[in-house]
Amino acid sequence: MKVLIINGSPRKDGNTERLIREAVGVFEREGIACDLYSLAGKAIRGCMACGYCHSHDGCVLADDVNDLAKKLAECDGLLVASPVYYGSANGSLIALLDRLFYSARCDKRMKVGAAFAVARRAGTTATFDELNKYFTISQMPVASGRYWNNGFGREKGQIEEDAEGLQNARITARNMVFLMRSIALGKETYGLPETEEITPTHFIR
Numbered sequence: 001m002k003v004l005i006i007n008g009s010p011r012k013d014g015n016t017e018r019l020i021r022e023a024v025g026v027f028e029r030e031g032i033a034c035d036l037y038s039l040a041g042k043a044i045r046g047c048m049a050c051g052y053c054h055s056h057d058g059c060v061l062a063d064d065v066n067d068l069a070k071k072l073a074e075c076d077g078l079l080v081a082s083p084v085y086y087g088s089a090n091g092s093l094i095a096l097l098d099r100l101f102y103s104a105r106c107d108k109r110m111k112v113g114a115a116f117a118v119a120r121r122a123g124t125t126a127t128f129d130e131l132n133k134y135f136t137i138s139q140m141p142v143a144s145g146r147y148w149n150n151g152f153g154r155e156k157g158q159i160e161e162d163a164e165g166l167q168n169a170r171i172t173a174r175n176m177v178f179l180m181r182s183i184a185l186g187k188e189t190y191g192l193p194e195t196e197e198i199t200p201t202h203f204i205r
Helices: 015-029 065-075 092-104 124-136 163-190
Strands: 004-008 034-038 077-085 112-119 151-152
Touching: 004 015, 004 065, 004 092, 015 034, 015 077, 015 112, 015 151, 015 163, 034 065, 065 092, 077 092, 077 124, 077 163, 092 124, 112 124, 112 163, 124 151, 151 163
Parallel strands: 004 034, 004 077, 077 112, 112 151
Antiparallel strands: none
């Protein structure tokens, strides 16, 4: 089994990465392969609404999104972590996720999702909710922890003092492993749930 991990922080070796490492330790002990991607040093543009992905396999922009789409297709779970900027996720991460989820043609149903938000003080719950929406619109079960998936610290390494945040990262990772394994067994026995073609509607009469 494999988990794709997206670190939405532009800071290398920061608090977001440290929180991710806590989850990675659980995955590795459980024999789950980890495919880590970091936004540090990357310039990711937002969606241009050009419609290219409607008729092609992937996004027209030549950056990491199309490679990540292939990795998303192969993974059993997706973990996304972000620092909090102005009560929201890092803008580059949102640009990446918008394009990834919209342009990736793979079936995302029953891939397990989990999100983490890291802040100095506030904005983590709003960011946590924002990231979870990518999972819930894609029929992806969300792995929860024992609290909201927060981590706290401003300077590099300060999250080491957030014992509860680090503990919750481990708990969430264990719950991801359980769900991924359970879903794999369910797919073997029952297959995926029946689906339907989308019926797009709007409110203009």
